[in-house]
Amino acid sequence: MDDRALRLRYSQFRVLVKGKANAGKTTILQKVCNTTDQPKIYNSKGEKIDLSAVAPSRERMLLLPTVVSLYG
Numbered sequence: 001m002d003d004r005a006l007r008l009r010y011s012q013f014r015v016l017v018k019g020k021a022n023a024g025k026t027t028i029l030q031k032v033c034n035t036t037d038q039p040k041i042y043n044s045k046g047e048k049i050d051l052s053a054v055a056p057s058r059e060r061m062l063l064l065p066t067v068v069s070l071y072g
Contacts, residue, residue, distance in 0.1 A: 003034075 017025040
């Protein structure tokens with residue numbers, strides 16, 4: 001199945017990417033999705049997180065699982 005058929009069939013998908021700060025997680029997602037858009041980040045309750053409120057990981061004491069979507 002080519003990428004166009006996949007995009008028509010699935011309007012969005014979920015990906016969990018774990019790694020250290022500045023390891024290139026967002027860059028990998030952007031390359032895979034052929035975009036330069038910043039991902040939308042959701043907490044474990046499905047609530048969207050405001051990126052301006054996210055502190056660098058070294059300043060956070062609690063890490064929560066998140067879901068990233070580049071499609072909406």
